[in-house]
Amino acid sequence: MTMIDEIRRVAGAIPDPEMPALTIADLGILRDVRIDASGHVDIDITPTYSGCPALDTIREDVERRIREQGYADVSVRVVLSPAWTTEWMSEAGRVKLREYGIAPPRRQRFEVKALTVAIECPECGSPRTHELAHFGSTQCQAVRQCNACGETFPHFKEH
Ligand SMILES: [Zn+2]
Missing domain, CATH: 3.30.300.130 (Fe-S cluster assembly (FSCA))
Incomplete structure (x- = not known):
C-alpha cells in the first residue's frame, strides 16, 4: 500500500x-x-x-x-x-443509508428530473411514497411517508 x-x-x-x-x-x-x-x-x-x-x-x-x-x-x-453532488456518494454509502432507514439519493440526474425513478420506502421497499416536508433533521434531507406501510422516513435529497 x-x-x-x-x-x-x-x-x-x-x-x-x-x-x-x-x-x-x-x-x-x-x-x-x-x-x-x-x-x-x-x-x-x-x-x-x-x-x-x-x-x-x-x-x-x-x-x-x-x-x-x-x-x-x-x-x-x-x-x-x-x-x-450526491452522485459522489459511494455504493457502500447508499447501502448504509438504506440500512440506517434513510432513502438514498437517486442516481441519475435526468431520471430525477423526469421523475421516472421512485423513492422507495426503506422499511417495506414500496415505491409509492410522498414528501411530507422538504427539510428534515438536516438541510440535506426531506421527510417522506410510505403510502403502503405508513412509515415516515428521511430521504437524502439529490443535489
Ligand atoms: Zn413502506
Whole structure:
C-alpha cells in the first residue's frame, strides 16, 4: 500500500459528524490526497453543502488522525468548486443509508428530473411514497411517508 493509499484509507474512515453511520469516503467528501517530496500532506475535502456546520469538525478530525499516523505536516483544504453532488456518494454509502432507514439519493440526474425513478420506502421497499416536508433533521434531507406501510422516513435529497 502506498502512503497515499494509507492516508486515503485512514482519512476516509472518519465518520461524518451528522451521520456517523457513514464515513467521509462513503459520502464522497474526501476528494484528493497528495504528498510532496518533503513529506507534506495535502488533503482536499468538499462539504455536502457550503455552510455545512460539521465542516470544521471534519477538518480537525482529518488533521488529527493523519498526524496520529506519523505525518506531522498536514494541510486540509476545503474545496467548494466543483460543488459536492450526491452522485459522489459511494455504493457502500447508499447501502448504509438504506440500512440506517434513510432513502438514498437517486442516481441519475435526468431520471430525477423526469421523475421516472421512485423513492422507495426503506422499511417495506414500496415505491409509492410522498414528501411530507422538504427539510428534515438536516438541510440535506426531506421527510417522506410510505403510502403502503405508513412509515415516515428521511430521504437524502439529490443535489
Ligand atoms: Zn413502506
